[in-house]
Each structure stands twice: as C-alpha cells, then as structure tokens.
Amino acid sequence: MTTLLLVEDDASLARTLRVSLGAHGYEVHVAPTGAEALARAAADPPGVAIVDLGLPDVDGVEVVRALRDASEVPVIVLSARTTQDDKVLALDAGADDYVTKPFGIEELLARLRAALRRAQPSERLAVVSTGGLVVDRQARRVERHGQTVHLTPTEWNVLEVLLRSPGDLVTQRDLLREVWGPQYARETNYLRVYVGQLRRKLEDDASSPRHILTEPGVGYRFVV
C-alpha cells in the first residue's frame, strides 16, 4: 500500500480525494497547511505527494521545493491556474506533474501511476554493455575499452533515455521532452549536437556509428 500525502486546505475536496484515492489502494494522509505537510513528510515519508498550490499559509511552490529537497518523493501539483509560467515554476521547483482544475479522478490516478512508475529505478540492469563499452548507471560511469570516459550532465541524460529501452526507437520528441523539457520538443538541433558528441565519445568510429543509430525524421536508438 502506497502512502500518499495530500496537501489540501479545501476540506471538501480533501475528503473527496481521500475517499477516491483510498478506494484505489492509497493510504491517504491529509495536511491542510504547508507547515503541517512538511512536518508529516519528515515524520513519515510518503511514497507520493499531491500538493494544491492554493494554500493559505505559504506558497505551494515552496512546499514542493521543500519536499523535494528533503527527499526523492514524487510530487504532483494541483492548481486552478493554467498559465505556462505557473507550470514552469512548479516543475522547476521539482514537481513531477501538473494537474489543472477541474480534473477527473481517473486522470489523477493515471498521473499518480505514471509518477510512481518513473520514481522506481527504471531498469533492472544497472549495467549495460556491449563490445568494449560499459555503462554503469548506478555509478554513473561509462567505460570504453577499459578507460572511463567523461560525460557532461546533458550527454549523460540523453544516453540514459536511450538506454532505458536498448534497441527500441526513441522519438526525437520524447528525447527532447525527457532531457530538456516539454517546451523544447521541437529543438532537434540539440539532439544533433549531443548525439554527435556522444558518438565521438562512445563509438569507435563516430562517422559510422554502431550503437547510436539515427532513424531519419523519427528519432534515435541505442543498439547493443
């Protein structure tokens, strides 16, 4: 049973959600204020948190930030505000997802499942390797012919996304969204630059890559 911390000052909405989420297998704890939420989270770390941004005492975004600073708990934000800026603020503070009111319970449940799925160590294999190339995700280390190669954060992120499903195609759009965020979904420039850098660091012959392959017009794939 997953414990869920619901930070919600509207008692009526809180009750509704407690019942609905409880019926779907979550153990729901309600905190009506930001202060209470942080105290609860510290005492009994939840598996996932839902934060309503319209709190009375403090800015909800600060609650999100504090929650994420203190732990790895996935956070879903509820808000009546729909502007891009609000979303960016919340997501930058560490929120995993952003749900605008009004919303359906099914939507919330789906996002909860997605957030929990992402929070889990995605792959069972900590190490992916193929002829001379070793990628140790736990250690965040890459070796090529026995020597460690240094990757920048963005390079690593790109590689990490590709490695989540070795052999499968990852669309440009997905890659950009995962690494740079949703608003960069059409900046394919970035991919050209970073895929090129990865190839130069990982492939024996970057001009005829054997691992990071291009699917023109669609995306890239990492083949083992």
Place this chain on the structure above:
Amino acid sequence: MTTLLLVEDDASLARTLRVSLGAHGYEVHVAPTGAEALARAAADPPGVAIVDLGLPDVDGVEVVRALRDASEVPVIVLSARTTQDDKVLALDAGADDYVTKPFGIEELLARLRAALRRAQPSERLAVVSTGGLVVDRQARRVERHGQTVHLTPTEWNVLEVLLRSPGDLVTQRDLLREVWGPQYARETNYLRVYVGQLRRKLEDDASSPRHILTEPGVGYRFVV
C-alpha cells in the same frame, strides 16, 4: 581475494576466462556441468558466480535459480541468445546481470565489479586504501604517506559519505542531505569549500585531484 565460480562447459572458453579473471584478482573455480556447480557451491560458497546458459546437462536458468535459492551469491549469466525473453527469464530466476556473447574481458570485469558492489552495499569496507592514502572508517582515522591527517568533523562526514560507494557518483544533493540535513540540499557552497579542504589534505596535488573527482553540475565521486 574473491572466489568466483565459473559454470562453463566449453573448456577453451573456461581456460581463457580462468586466466583472465585470475590475473585480475579472482580465485576461479570451474564447473563444467550444472550438477558440479551446485555441489561446489554448497561445499565452498563463492563470492560471485558466472553461469553460461548453454550447459549440456541441465537448463542454465535452473542452475541460476538453485544457486540463488541456496545463497545470496550474485550471479552473472553468459548467453549467446539476446532476445528480451531470455533476459527476463534469467533475471527472474535471480541473475544479477546478463552478458551476451561475444563479450570483451573488460566488459565482464566491469560487470563483476558492479555485481559485487551491489551485493555488499551495507557491509562497508572498514578500511579503504589507495596509493599513499589509508582511510579507516571504524577508527575514524586517515593516513597519508604514513602520517595521520587531521580532519574536522564536517570534513570527515563528507569523506565518509563519498566512501560508502567508492567509484560511484554521489550527487550534490545527497551529499548535502547526508552531511548537513535536508534543508541544506541546495547549499552547494559548502561542498565547494569542504571538497577543496579535503583535497588539500588528502591529495598529492590538490589542483589535479586523483581521488576526489568533480562531476560538474552533478556531484562528486571518490575513486580508489
């Protein structure tokens, strides 16, 4: 010296691996059949096992399962088959990693290290030594070229966290949380100051560190 049980029926490959792995500090015992492997493992539990799935007498997956049922030994599987199903079967049986042939010795060594590291996360090494540096965690003592080095409490705490998983990257956030507490998760200043002090005390040349390495934008790692 780690004892390694190699379950391999191909005599030529077994010989090659025995030499290579032996040269890298493993005491290799070869078992050409599944039955022999289990008998050997029962008599003298190995630190890690490598199982080739192409065995003559029984299904290699069953050997993996039996090994894991009997002990906590980490198991790495060798196989010529690369399909997703094969991997899932082996991993479900309890294998820790899956290496497809052909593979390089460096790759296998990297996976062995990773498997061993994962297998004993809690059983921390009491003493870590490298070059002229000796760190005794139990005694809270650090020696460099034979002379004790005095560390302040905070310096020690930082070093201690880094040493929990030598070679692994520790994110800035994790370090700050472990040493200063959750509410300091973004005070990266502290890390810059204390990592610098540690380098001055522990490294031969603090301006080009060989042990405490920076991963810009991400964190630090202690390499042995």
Place this chain on the structure above:
DNA sequence: GGAGGGCGTCAAGGTTTCGTCAAGACGCGC
C-alpha cells in the same frame, strides 16, 4: 538537374558552475 529538408560538424558566445580565499560568526574550553 535543381531545390529543399534533414543530418552531422564545428566553433564562438554567453551562462552556469567550480575552486579558492578570507573575513566574520559561532561554540567551546579555560
């Protein structure tokens, strides 16, 4: 054959982050 789009490469510029230093604050023992 030409035009256009997608890709790979490169390097300059701007931005972020790092390492270092030192001054001040703090706590502790005397």
Place this chain on the structure above:
DNA sequence: GCGCGTCTTGACGAAACCTTGACGCCCTCC
C-alpha cells in the same frame, strides 16, 4: 572574557558547460 578551532558566507577569476547559428553533405522529391 579570551583564545582557539571550526563553520558559514560572500566574492572573484577560472573552468566547464550549454546554446546558437552557420556550413556542407546526403537524400528525396520535383
């Protein structure tokens, strides 16, 4: 109250990184 070691804080140049645009190549379609 005083001295000592330690921790915190802010500032600065240096290094690493990211972004951006330009260019040439290949392929496809006209």
